[in-house]
Amino acid sequence: MRIKVGVIFGGESVEHEVSIISAIQAMNKLDQEKYEVIPIYITKNREWYTGDMLRDIEVYQDLSLIKKYAVNVVLYYKNGSYVLQKKSFFKSIVKELDIAFPIVHGTNVEDGVLQGYLQTIGIPYVGSNVYASVAGQDKTIMKDIWRSAEIPMTPYVWFYDVDYKRDSDEVLKKISKLKYPVIVKPATTGSSVGISVCENEEKLLEGIDEAIKYDNKVVVEEVVNNLKEVNIAVMGNYENQKVSEIEEVLSANKFLTYEDKYIGDGRGKIKGKMPVKSSKGMASTNRKIPANLDSKLRKEVEEIAVKAFKALGSSGNARIDFLIDDKAKKVYINEINSIPGSLAFYLWDAKDINFSQVLDDMISIGIKDYKKRISKTHSFETNILKGFASLGGAKGMKGKLR
Numbered sequence: 001m002r003i004k005v006g007v008i009f010g011g012e013s014v015e016h017e018v019s020i021i022s023a024i025q026a027m028n029k030l031d032q033e034k035y036e037v038i039p040i041y042i043t044k045n046r047e048w049y050t051g052d053m054l055r056d057i058e059v060y061q062d063l064s065l066i067k068k069y070a071v072n073v074v075l076y077y078k079n080g081s082y083v084l085q086k087k088s089f090f091k092s093i094v095k096e097l098d099i100a101f102p103i104v105h106g107t108n109v110e111d112g113v114l115q116g117y118l119q120t121i122g123i124p125y126v127g128s129n130v131y132a133s134v135a136g137q138d139k140t141i142m143k144d145i146w147r148s149a150e151i152p153m154t155p156y157v158w159f160y161d162v163d164y165k166r167d168s169d170e171v172l173k174k175i176s177k178l179k180y181p182v183i184v185k186p187a188t189t190g191s192s193v194g195i196s197v198c199e200n201e202e203k204l205l206e207g208i209d210e211a212i213k214y215d216n217k218v219v220v221e222e223v224v225n226n227l228k229e230v231n232i233a234v235m236g237n238y239e240n241q242k243v244s245e246i247e248e249v250l251s252a253n254k255f256l257t258y259e260d261k262y263i264g265d266g267r268g269k270i271k272g273k274m275p276v277k278s279s280k281g282m283a284s285t286n287r288k289i290p291a292n293l294d295s296k297l298r299k300e301v302e303e304i305a306v307k308a309f310k311a312l313g314s315s316g317n318a319r320i321d322f323l324i325d326d327k328a329k330k331v332y333i334n335e336i337n338s339i340p341g342s343l344a345f346y347l348w349d350a351k352d353i354n355f356s357q358v359l360d361d362m363i364s365i366g367i368k369d370y371k372k373r374i375s376k377t378h379s380f381e382t383n384i385l386k387g388f389a390s391l392g393g394a395k396g397m398k399g400k401l402r
Helices: 016-027 057-061 063-069 113-121 132-137 141-150 161-166 168-175 201-212 258-262 297-312 341-349 355-375 393-400
Strands: 002-010 035-040 049-050 071-076 080-085 091-099 100-104 155-161 184-187 197-199 215-224 228-237 241-249 316-325 330-339
Touching: 002 016, 002 091, 016 057, 016 341, 016 355, 057 063, 057 215, 057 393, 071 091, 071 113, 100 113, 100 355, 113 132, 132 141, 132 297, 141 155, 141 215, 141 297, 141 330, 155 161, 155 168, 161 168, 161 215, 168 201, 184 201, 197 201, 201 215, 201 341, 228 341, 228 355, 241 297, 241 341, 297 316, 297 330, 316 341, 316 355, 341 355
Parallel strands: 002 035, 002 100
Antiparallel strands: 035 049, 049 071, 071 080, 080 091, 155 215, 184 197, 184 215, 228 241, 228 316, 316 330
């Protein structure tokens, strides 16, 4: 019997379209003999849909087709099963699931919000748990944890938008301890959305205004000189980890932009901000695999990646991005992507692990994590409310609760 895998994607995120690309790539590579693939698309207004048509990227050029032909559903636990049920008047069960596979990017989905819902209803799911997802999405939490673990990073500061609006001089005073140029980032977005490189205070102010559009927390950090940007993927959980090949990212820009990542050479058409046909997600980025690193730097990147992965309690398949001062030969960790674009399959492919095997490994880890989670004690048989007889029973409670 095939394992019923609900692939969840989309959501209320600025990386909505990127998630669609990553999910369709993965659904087409899941072993159809081993898995029954059930697409679950979350619209930008948080409606859930399922249907085989959702595996075709052309459908997303006209969202009215989805509302017309796909089935609007809710996911919940019912009579020992995890089910997708129609939201219409006749609330019939459309599909049952064995495991959920979130392939989502950005706020409201990758950041622990979706994982929290899945964990609340109890369904097994692939990837990091709520805590690791939160830390992996919020750069302020991520960096503070890594700093406590003595993982090398560039100097940084972070602040709330409200503090900047109330007393910008105080915030700018904190930032003045950093050396220009600096890079300004919204704390919880990904795919390089809302990021600016700033050479002076005038540009810094513009960068902060841009970042505040996307988040209530902003990170400012020093730019690495003589920059070489490399990425590596880590597969596993807190017990066991393995690393992928290392890529060197090639970009004409000062940092890898959204266009670099998802629109490739720029010839891809854009319709409603959805990259059409020509886009291959993160697989379209210009890169060199393996990265041009000597053995010492290569080992350092691998060791720091594993240490960073474990420090956050990550699980599944995460991509960790590094910044290297190529002249000084210094390695700095940049950030983790708990659910990376295209699931970083190209990094594993370089180690002769194909995309289907990557997906299979991720699902296996998700099942193991679930078994460990349910083996722990989360509640007690004793009902402490039995001791509150003074409330006068159900009749007496009516008055107490008013």
